[in-house]
Amino acid sequence: MxxxxxxxxxxxxxxxxxxxxxxxxxxxxxxxxxxxxxxxxxxxxxxxxxxxxxxxxxxxxxxxxxxxxxDTPANDRDDASAVRKAALWARYEGLSHEHKAICEWRLNTIVEVESLERVGVTSSAAIAIATKKAGCSKSAYYEWREMLLGTNREDWLAALAPSFRTEGARADCDERAWDYLKSDYLRPEAPAFSECYRRMAATAAKHGWAPIAAERTLRRRLNATVSKAVQTLARKGRETAKKLYPAQRRLRQHLHAMQMVNMDGHKLDVFVKVPWSEKPVRMFLLGIQDLYSGKIVGWRLSDSENKETVRLVIGDMVENFGVPDAMFLDNGRAFASKWISGGVANRFRFKVRDEDPQGLLVTLGVELHWTTPYSGQSKPIERAWRDLAEKIAKHPFCAGAYVGNKPDAKPENYGSRAIPLDGFRAHVSAQIAAHNAQLGRTGGDCKGRSFDQTFADSMGLDSTIVRWPTAAQKSLWLLASEVIRAKKGSGEIHFQGNRYWSRELNQFAGQKVTIRFDPDNLHQVVKVYDLSNVLICDADCIEDAGFNDQEAARHHARKRRDYAKAVTAERDAHAALSASQLSDLYYKGDVAEPAPKPEPIRPRVTRLATAAAVALKPAAAISEDEVEDTFSKALARISGGASIIEFPQGNTPTGTASGANEPKRAAYGSRKKKGGENPAR
CATH class of the missing domain: 1.10.10.10 (Winged helix-like DNA-binding domain superfamily/Winged helix DNA-binding domain)
Known part of the structure; x- marks a missing residue:
């Protein structure tokens, strides 16, 4: 124009x-x-x-x-004006406080000239008066008026901004040297800028690159042209650069207690002495946090993050506080196991098969959400781990067993002590209880209350509806052991040095069964199943007693008597009729008469029983005197005239039975007494 x-x-x-x-x-x-x-x-x-x-x-x-x-055509006028307006104010907002004051000073001088002209002062006189009052020259005023050419009145303040350029932006430097310097500086190794500049200068001298600006000039130019986000990403990595973007703030006031929970594991920085290892180990703390109140509603200690411990922690939560509607987990191997999350389509770990069993959370009807790995912002329980790490690991109880939160932060008394597992478990329990009961909480909806109070108040509202597990569902999170054979006789079960028994096990004495148990509470009731996974009973743990413990002996005898009475009562309930009642019912209405003698049944063809057909008994062995006596008697019988051999009677052969010769012997004896000698002699 x-x-x-x-x-x-x-x-x-x-x-x-x-x-x-x-x-x-x-x-x-x-x-x-x-x-x-x-x-x-x-x-x-x-x-x-x-x-x-x-x-x-x-x-x-x-x-x-x-x-x-x-100026511009009518079609493009509005767009051009908007772009110019935005550019003017963007430049103005980038000025310092001193430079913005200069803009205001220039605008006041121009407004002073216009005010004088409106009251009748000539233009030249008004300019002379205003510039003298402002302490500037007339030529400066004319330059300012030139800057306002084509600018709306409301944009004069931004249009009067001085045009400043940094020394780095004006620096004259060979583009090849500048590209070399940027590429060397923007590396993951994060070299120092001075060293990069020296390498660039040496390379420029070798290749004849010129001109080369000063180091400070190029440092300012780099900060002016390369944003901090780009420098952070190139030198410190993606995770650090991601922190430059503000985190999302998630409100939880619209929830209620046990509506949503999140679960994670944390490796404690304490050496613990355990029975299964000679060297001390560091235990994992697996816990579940209620999202509404921040209360820790379930936890366990384990030497690793595994699916068995995850099942037990979920079981502790469900037994004590109910079944949540949704749960947030990270995609770790223990949490993504098919026994925990099987049946979830978006598990994204291991192969998802149609024949996979339904996991514990799917069976309980819990909606599962996966969080971003290594992102503490996705799981509020990470904030609780920071507090608990301070309360547990750095407590005076763990002095000497604290190992530091990183390898280069070991204390002076590193490794001087290891805490027994039972004592450490009690310590963790006390600190988690103190964490839940601490007053003055401001996060979430606590408003100065503790996590326990916030949780209890929400659970007491009529609008809070929490599902509760049935007795049958409680066995879902217990661990299944190998097949165990019940002992003969009573059917009691021996496992891990303990004995378990119930009356129903009498039926399975000597047979194989399966038990489900809590490994941290082996003295509690265990569930016994047959090989078809059908529940048999809940077996109580039988305590051992001292040899001379009279009270324990009386208690055991009383239980045995109660058992005998119960079995007797059950026997009487099943056998309701006595033997006499059974007899009366059997013969009721019948006359008691002797049974008739049965008729003999004979075959149509018979034959006589002869000696050949009779099975003779083998003769007993006799001495020589008996042989001579028998032989002499036989000769006497032959020579004495008794030559007629009687017909055998019955089944006894002649000469074998002593009864057949008794008459002759009697007659012979009588004749001998009467007549003296035998006539045959």
């Missing part, structure tokens, strides 16, 4: 705040604008010279109108 206009051109533009007639406008300009040779000049005309006036002499409204008429 041109800067000088004739009276005819100004009158044709029909400018506001100026006379519309050309003659009146010429008189106005002759009286007000011709006193300044730099803003009013003569230019050649068609017939004679004519006066031209600088647009800065016009009122602001007339200047704006003139810019609209002689």
């Amino acid at each position: 041109k800067e000088f206009f004739t009276v005819a051109e100004l009158a044709a533009a029909n400018l506001p705040d100026l006379p519309r007639a050309e003659k009146s406008l010429d008189n106005f300009a002759r009286a007000r604008w011709r006193g300044d040779d730099q803003l009013a000049r003569k230019a050649p005309g068609k017939t004679k010279p004519v006066w031209e006036y600088h647009y800065s002499l016009l009122p602001p409204s007339a200047q704006t109108r003139l810019v609209i008429v002689h």
Whole structure:
């Protein structure tokens, strides 16, 4: 746009705040604008010279109108004006406080000139008065008016901003050397800028790169042209650069207790003496936190993050406080196990198969959400771990067993002591209870209350609805042992040095069964299942007693008597009828008569029983005297005239039975007594 206009051109533009007639406008300009040779000049005309006036002499409204008429086309005017306006104010906002004060000083001088002109002072006189009062030259005033060309009145303050450029931006440096310096400095090794500059200078001298700016100049240029985010990403990594972006703040006031929970594990910085290892170990603390109140609702100690301990921690929470609607977990191996989260489509660890069993959380109907790994902002329990690490590991109870939170932060008494596991578990329990009961909490919806109070108040509201597990569901998180054979006789179970028994185990004496148990509470009731995974009973732990413990003996005898009475009562309940009642019912209505003698049953064909058909007993062995006596008797029988051999009677052969010869012996004896000697002799 041109800067000088004739009276005819100004009158044709029909400018506001100026006379519309050309003659009146010429008189106005002759009286007000011709006193300044730099803003009013003569230019050649068609017939004679004519006066031209600088647009800065016009009122602001007339200047704006003139810019609209002689500047950009109408279609692009609004867009160009908006872009220029934004650029002016962006530059102004980047100025320091001192430079913004300079803008205000310039604007006050220009406004002073306009005020004097409105009260009738000529333009040249007004400029002289205002510049003298402000302590600047007339030429500076004209430069400022030049800066306001085509600018709306409301943007004058931003348009009067001084144009400053840093020394680094104005520095003349070979682009090849500049690229070498930036590439060397923006590396993950994070070298020092001075060393990078020295390498760049040596390389530039070798290759003839020139000119080379000073080190401080290029350092300022680097900070001005390369943002801090880019430098952090290149030199410190993505995780550090991510912290430059503000974290998301998640409100929890709309929740209620046990609606949502989050779970994570933390490795404690304490040496613990455990039975299964000769060397001390560092234990993991696995815990679950209620998102609404911040209360730790379940925890366990373990030597590693494993699915078994995760199951037990979830079981502790469900038994004590109920089943949550949703749970937030990270994608660790223990939490993403199919026994915990099997059946969740977005598990994203291990292979998801249709035949996988439903995990514990899916079975309980808990909605599962996975958090970003290594992101403490995704799990509020990470904040609790920081407090508990201070309370547990640095407590005087753990003096000498504290190992430090990183390898180069070991205390002087490192490794001088290891805490027994039972004592350490009691210490952790006390500190978690103190953590939940601490007053003055301001996070979430606590409002100065403790986590316990906030949790209890929410649970007491009528609007808080929490699902509660059934007795059958409680066995879902217990651990299953290997198959165990019940002892013969009573059917009691021996496991881990303990004995478990219930009356129902009598039926499974000597058979194999499976038990589900809590490894941290082996003295509690265990659940016994058969090989088909059908529940048999809940078996109590049988305590051992001292050999001379009379009270324990009486207690055991009383239990045995109660057991015998119960079995007797059960027997009587099943065998409701006595033997006499059974007999009466059996013979009821029948006459008691002797049973008839059964008729003999004979075959159609019979035969006589002979000696050959009789099984003879083997003869007993006899002495020589008996043989001679028997032989002499046989000779006497033959020689004495008794030559008739009697027919055998019954099944006894002749000469074998002593009864057959008894008559002859009797007769022989009588004859011997009467007649003396035997006649045959």
